[in-house]
Amino acid sequence: MASPNFIDELKLYVRAGHGGAGAVHFRREKFIDKGGPDGGDGGQGGDIILKCNPQLSTLLHLKYHKHIRAEDGGNGTAACCRGANGASKIIEVPKGTIVTNVDTQQTLADVTADAQAITLMAGGKGGKGNVHFKTPTHQTPRYAQPGIPGEEGWIHLELKLMAEVGLVGFPNVGKSTLLSTLSAAKPKIANYPFTTLTPQLGVVPYKKYNAFVMADIPGLIQGASQGKGLGIQFLKHIERNLCLLFMIAADSEDIYQTYDVLQQELKTYNPAMLQKRRLVVISKSDILTAAEKDIIRQRFSATTCTPIFISALTNEGLEQLKDQIWHLLHEH
Ligand SMILES: Nc1nc2c(ncn2[C@@H]2O[C@H](COP(=O)(O)OP(=O)(O)OP(=O)(O)O)[C@@H](O)[C@H]2O)c(=O)[nH]1
Ligand SMILES: [Mg+2]
Known part of the structure; x- marks a missing residue:
């Protein structure tokens, strides 16, 4: 059904690097008798770091990398040489990704900002060499x-796209x-239902220097919240989304009833959806x-909403719509 190129949920096994072991070594040189301990420390294991990449809009790139490991720290060596630190592994995810620990169900990260980087699993510390113990x-x-093992475990990644405005409507x-x-x-x-199979995002420029992000999701049908059509996915x-745009076509059988069905579906899915502007x-x-x-205006007069009439064909109402969205987004 839905496009295989849009992945919004998956599980990964991640393992941070183990710390390197400290060395047991004694200084041995010609003419230096009993040189004493000189075993160096182990290096630090690499971390597993989660980083936001605003260019991404799916988790597809992670689908075939189920196990992600950071590098282990190197062991300490003679002459008090410290082992090399292990390289960290960076997992890039789209904005809106929520990461939970599968075992504890604890939320590890919620990536909401463009430049966000979070250490998901910390690498182990390197062990101290015998030079420290004389x-x-x-x-x-x-x-x-010995080095301390790095943190590891299964994590669950779920993408909930971040847009300011969401479009909801029948196909x-x-x-x-x-x-x-x-x-x-x-x-x-x-001109057929379910043309859109995966969510799409677009940046809508507003006035000279402003913009907001709009999300188009596959059409809802009655029963969507119970899994009919593509709805619930x-x-x-x-x-x-901060605000929702309920879109009803002028050629719908009963415009007001359609509005009711849309509200019911959202409410069944999550009542908080109806609290949105x-x-x-x-x-x-x-x-x-x-x-x-x-006539349509009159039917809606009983609600708090005044419908905006738009047409992509004649551009009717589009400027007014952008003004209203902007106002709605910034009214608080
Ligand atoms: N007359 C008229 N037709 C429109 C207008 N906007 C869209 N259409 C037509 O309506 C049909 C459906 O448009 P889409 O934009 O694919 O509709 P959608 O809601 O994204 O549909 P799904 O992705 O299937 O949910 C197309 O044939 C469009 O040309 C409009 O303002 N006026
Ligand atoms: Mg569409």
């Missing part, structure tokens, strides 16, 4: 510390058309007469 009464210590109402009109995104548009991608948009308004628009 004392006035014990001048030939024949032991050194074929013109969600992708709107995204492609307002932003540089090029989603597939066609993608509802999580609008969970973190929202706009109601009637798409394909080019097919409506002024009288028909008045």
Whole structure:
């Protein structure tokens, strides 16, 4: 069903590097009698670091790398030489990725900022070499510390896309058309339901220097929250949107009932979805007469929402829509 190129959930086994062992060694040189201990320390194991890459929008690149290991620290050597530190491993993830520890269910990271880097698993410390253990009464210590093992475990990565505005609506109402009109995104548009199979993001420029991110998800149908259609798989991608745009096509059988169904589906999925700021948009308004628009306005007058009539064909209402979205995003 959904595109295999969009992965928004997977499990990885990650292992930070072990610390290197400290060395047991004694200085041996010609003409130097009983040179004393000179075993060096082990190096530090590499960390597993999670880093945000804002260019990414899926976890696909990690699908075939189930086990990720950072380098172990090198062992200490003679002449008090310290082992090399192990190289850390950086896992790049898209903005909006949430990482949990599979065993403890503890959230390890929530990547919400562009330049965020988090140490998921710390590398082990290197052990001390025998040079540290000589004392006035014990001048030939024949032991050194082993390195400490690095942290390891299964982690669960889940992507919940971060957009300011989410588009919700039945299939074929013109969600992708709107995204492609307002932003540089090029989603597939066609006159049949479920054209969009994976969430799409677009940056909508506003006035001269402003912009906001809009997310287009596959269309919802009645029963989506129970798993019908593609609905539930993608509802999580609008969970973190600041505001929702309920899009209803002007050619829908009953516009108000459609609005009700959309609200019900979101509520069943997660009641908090209805707490979000929202706009109601009637798409394909080019097919409506002024009288028909008045009737629709009247039906919505019982709610707190005044519908905005838009058309991607005639550009009707698009500027007003952007103004309202901007206002909604910045009203608090
Ligand atoms: N007349 C008219 N047709 C439109 C308008 N916007 C979109 N359409 C048409 O509606 C059809 C569906 O458009 P899409 O943008 O693919 O709809 P969608 O909501 O993304 O559909 P799914 O991805 O299947 O959920 C296309 O044939 C568009 O040309 C509009 O403003 N006016
Ligand atoms: Mg679409």
